[in-house]
Amino acid sequence: MRVIVGQGSCGIAAGAGKVYNALEKLMNDQDSFKLGITGCIGMCFLEPIVDIYEGEDLKARLVHVSENDADAIVNAVRNNDIASLSGLFIKDEDKSFLDQQTRIALRNCGIIDPTDINSYKARDGYKALEKVLKMTPEEVIEEVKTSGIGGRGGAGFPTWFKWNAARSSKGEEKYLICNADEGDPGAFMDRAVIESDPHNLIEGMLIGAYAIGAKEAIVYVRAEYPLAIIRLDNAIKQAKEAGLIGENILGSGFSCNIRYMAGAGAFVCGEETALIESLEGKRGMPRLKPPFPAVAGYKMKPSNINNVETFANIAWIINNGGEAFAAMGTEGSKGTKVFAVTGKVVRGGLVEIPMGQTLRHVIFDIAGGIRDGKQIKAVQMGGPSGGCIPERLLDTVIDYKALSATGAIMGSGGMVVMDENTCMVGMAKFFLDFTSKESCGKCVHCRIGTRRMLEILTNIVEGKGKEGDIELLEELCLSIKDGALCGLGQTAPNPVLTTIKYFRDEYEAHIKEHKCPSKECRDLLSYVINPDKCKGCTLCARKCPVQAISGETKQPHTIDQSKCIRCGQCIQGCKFDAISIE
Amino acid sequence: MCDCKDEKIRALDEVLDSYGHDSGNLIGILQKTQDIYGYLPADIIYYVAQQTGISPAKVLGVATFYTQFRLEPVGKYLIMLCKGTACHVNGSDRIEAAVTAELGIQNGETTKDGLFTLKNVACLGCCSLSPVMMINEETFGSLTPDKAISILNDFRKREEETA
Numbered sequence: 001m002r003v004i005v006g007q008g009s010c011g012i013a014a015g016a017g018k019v020y021n022a023l024e025k026l027m028n029d030q031d032s033f034k035l036g037i038t039g040c041i042g043m044c045f046l047e048p049i050v051d052i053y054e055g056e057d058l059k060a061r062l063v064h065v066s067e068n069d070a071d072a073i074v075n076a077v078r079n080n081d082i083a084s085l086s087g088l089f090i091k092d093e094d095k096s097f098l099d100q101q102t103r104i105a106l107r108n109c110g111i112i113d114p115t116d117i118n119s120y121k122a123r124d125g126y127k128a129l130e131k132v133l134k135m136t137p138e139e140v141i142e143e144v145k146t147s148g149i150g151g152r153g154g155a156g157f158p159t160w161f162k163w164n165a166a167r168s169s170k171g172e173e174k175y176l177i178c179n180a181d182e183g184d185p186g187a188f189m190d191r192a193v194i195e196s197d198p199h200n201l202i203e204g205m206l207i208g209a210y211a212i213g214a215k216e217a218i219v220y221v222r223a224e225y226p227l228a229i230i231r232l233d234n235a236i237k238q239a240k241e242a243g244l245i246g247e248n249i250l251g252s253g254f255s256c257n258i259r260y261m262a263g264a265g266a267f268v269c270g271e272e273t274a275l276i277e278s279l280e281g282k283r284g285m286p287r288l289k290p291p292f293p294a295v296a297g298y299k300m301k302p303s304n305i306n307n308v309e310t311f312a313n314i315a316w317i318i319n320n321g322g323e324a325f326a327a328m329g330t331e332g333s334k335g336t337k338v339f340a341v342t343g344k345v346v347r348g349g350l351v352e353i354p355m356g357q358t359l360r361h362v363i364f365d366i367a368g369g370i371r372d373g374k375q376i377k378a379v380q381m382g383g384p385s386g387g388c389i390p391e392r393l394l395d396t397v398i399d400y401k402a403l404s405a406t407g408a409i410m411g412s413g414g415m416v417v418m419d420e421n422t423c424m425v426g427m428a429k430f431f432l433d434f435t436s437k438e439s440c441g442k443c444v445h446c447r448i449g450t451r452r453m454l455e456i457l458t459n460i461v462e463g464k465g466k467e468g469d470i471e472l473l474e475e476l477c478l479s480i481k482d483g484a485l486c487g488l489g490q491t492a493p494n495p496v497l498t499t500i501k502y503f504r505d506e507y508e509a510h511i512k513e514h515k516c517p518s519k520e521c522r523d524l525l526s527y528v529i530n531p532d533k534c535k536g537c538t539l540c541a542r543k544c545p546v547q548a549i550s551g552e553t554k555q556p557h558t559i560d561q562s563k564c565i566r567c568g569q570c571i572q573g574c575k576f577d578a579i580s581i582e
Numbered sequence: 583m584c585d586c587k588d589e590k591i592r593a594l595d596e597v598l599d600s601y602g603h604d605s606g607n608l609i610g611i612l613q614k615t616q617d618i619y620g621y622l623p624a625d626i627i628y629y630v631a632q633q634t635g636i637s638p639a640k641v642l643g644v645a646t647f648y649t650q651f652r653l654e655p656v657g658k659y660l661i662m663l664c665k666g667t668a669c670h671v672n673g674s675d676r677i678e679a680a681v682t683a684e685l686g687i688q689n690g691e692t693t694k695d696g697l698f699t700l701k702n703v704a705c706l707g708c709c710s711l712s713p714v715m716m717i718n719e720e721t722f723g724s725l726t727p728d729k730a731i732s733i734l735n736d737f738r739k740r741e742e743e744t745a
């Protein structure tokens with residue numbers, strides 16, 4: 001038997017490392033079972049997860065495991081009595097989270113050992129590369145064209161077209177780059193792929209390099225992902241030793257080296273030309289296009305940039321044929337897409353499904369709907385470049401065009417779900433705060449325009465909004481969209497435009513009535529204690545971090561509004577439901 | 583004080599050698615420099631400039647462009663508080679209020695005892711466990727204001743015990 005502990009970043013944060021150590025300590029030389037690790041299965045809401053396998057059969061999946069369960073697990077495995085662990089078994093309704101998915105990019109995540117190349121090879125790993133090396137580059141590009149895959153980094157641009165352009169560009173020296181900067185705060189599928197299945201990325205990149213004729217490939221990976229960097233580093237070394245990276249790969253005559261560079265924390269470096277500048281050791285400022293990277297990219301040589309998830313689909317497409325991929329999805333959006341579903345949902349994690357399903361299906365059937373019996377208000381897609389889609393449009397299908405029609409975008413797959421208590425003006429301000437800080441400063445529209453929008457939004461959420469602010473915001477949005485140099489500025493207005501379009505009433509309530517309907521904007525709230533309900537237990541006074549609450553024991557307490565920082569700790573602690581927000 | 587200053591310079595020289603003193607590797611060089619010193623001291627920025635043949639202004643330009651680089655020393659424990667979208671929706675503002683009130687510092691500042699530095703970041707990639715913070719290499723998820731404060735207290739206790 002094998003006992004496998006899920007060790008992705010979220011698993012480790014939930015305590016998987018401690019579980020692994022506890023199990024390891026209890027094992028002895030006589031034990032016939034093996035202890036191992038895997039990456040992230042994408043069911044983050046159940047971490048830490050421990051799987052028990054007999055051969056290749058999954059005998060049991062244990063969830064929310066703690067180090068205190070280690071004893072029971074080791075005993076159960078030794079005595080071949082898995083049933084004794086039934087208290088830890090995954091529940092059927094949680095199982096449905098995975099059962100409803102179709103996994104291609106994530107096919108090995110949470111199944112194989114990401115630190116072992118043989119584990120990848122056992123699941124057809126590097127078979128696609130072998131096959132490709134017997135094809136011509138043109139045939140490879142043709143197969144990718146048949147699949148209809150579009151770039152998973154956000155724009156969905158046909159991958160074959162970019163590969164073909166880079167291949168056709170003049171010059172011997174060409175580069176293939178993988179964009180693993182994953183800047184959208186709320187998206188983590190690229191991290192999961194690198195941490196859980198790094199060889200799949202490497203294989204996809206080698207195939208891409210062969211297709212365009214690149215001898216060097218580089219992964220630009222976010223510095224905030226230390227574990228992904230360790231696993232990638234290890235995988236590159238293993239692939240080199242196995243003769244899969246380097247000179248004369250598998251005796252084919254094709255040579256390609258792969259290296260990686262850690263980013264240094266700048267959202268704009270996810271934009272392809274800024275990324276190239278950063279790779280060259282400079283400030284990550286976008287370049288004017290054209291020339292496009294396919295003509296003059298890294299070191300001004302022909303370069304092709306693709307996202308991690310795009311590459312993660314390539315080996316599957318080669319092994320199963322482009323047509324099998326194209327058979328899934330809609331007319332204009334083929335294959336599957338991975339979403340990072342987070343926010344107020346019951347089951348948060350990674351969801352890979354064929355395009356063409358509805359947002360409602362993802363949020364309710366797969367992710368289990370909204371926590372605490374609350375109502376859904378909207379879902380944010382596409383991060384700082386995307387928009388908020390309101391509840392009434394949740395039957396929109398997942399398709400590049402259909403999503404763009406709502407004012408949001410497919411984006412890289414971040415799906416942040418918001419309930420009735422999320423303030424949409426606050427949400428718009430949140431994103432503008434982000435984009436104004438991340439604006440590289442090169443062009444005026446973005447640098448100053450986002451600042452001005454942030455000022456107006458800040459005023460509104462602080463109750464200082466003026467008549468005409470909404471119209472002014474709209475005007476600013478349109479001129480920034482037109483005038484900005486790169487995608488960051490051109491799309492920064494989207495969160496504002498969509499929230500105004502769908503939640504104008506919330507803006508108006510803030511401006512005209514100085515009220516936040518979702519009771520979230522701190523400056524528009526006051527916390528008050530109901531003297532009839534307060535028993536004078538003093539708990540809130542002790543919890544208050546700024547000593548704003550006073551009162552005698554067993555007497556009703558009061559809150560000093562001038563001291564109160566509206567942190568909400570008192571309300572969470574009160575056992576008598578005596579504190580309310582006005 | 584020993585010759586640890588020289589030791590650091592020696593380590594830095596090794597880094598520069600391994601990157602071939604190449605300007606294209608400036609970001610990697612600065613990352614390793616920061617690993618050695620904990621931040622990027624002004625005189626070291628000049629040294630790197632001289633060794634790579636890039637002007638000091640350009641090196642400083644790169645150092646100030648990326649949020650990872652620090653021009654001042656940090657506390658023993660670097661708190662990276664996530665203010666990404668998922669964490670925002672799940673109440674990271676309240677966590678920030680509790681942490682700043684508890685430590686008496688704002689984003690970017692260090693406590694007087696040199697123990698904690700607070701830094702807001704945008705997404706640590708553990709969004710399903712939001713709100714999240716990372717202290718040095720350790721990640722803490724599903725935070726509440728209370729839980730965040732008790733984590734800080736655990737670090738303080740650890741510190742007192744080793745002192």
Ligand SMILES: Cc1cc2nc3c(=O)[nH]c(=O)nc-3n(C[C@H](O)[C@H](O)[C@H](O)COP(=O)(O)O)c2cc1C
Pocket residue numbers: 150151152153154155156157159179180181182183184267268269270271272273305306307308310412486487488
């Ligand atoms: C501001 C900005 C940020 C971006 N961030 C990312 C990112 O984090 N990851 C990514 O793959 N693409 C990102 N992109 C898109 C890239 O510019 C590029 O289109 C993509 O990497 C191409 O790969 P694909 O064709 O496989 O999608 C960003 C674009 C902009 C304008």
Ligand code: FES
Pocket residue numbers: 185186187664665666667668669670704705706707708709710712713714
């Ligand atoms: S938004 Fe906080 S970890 Fe992703």
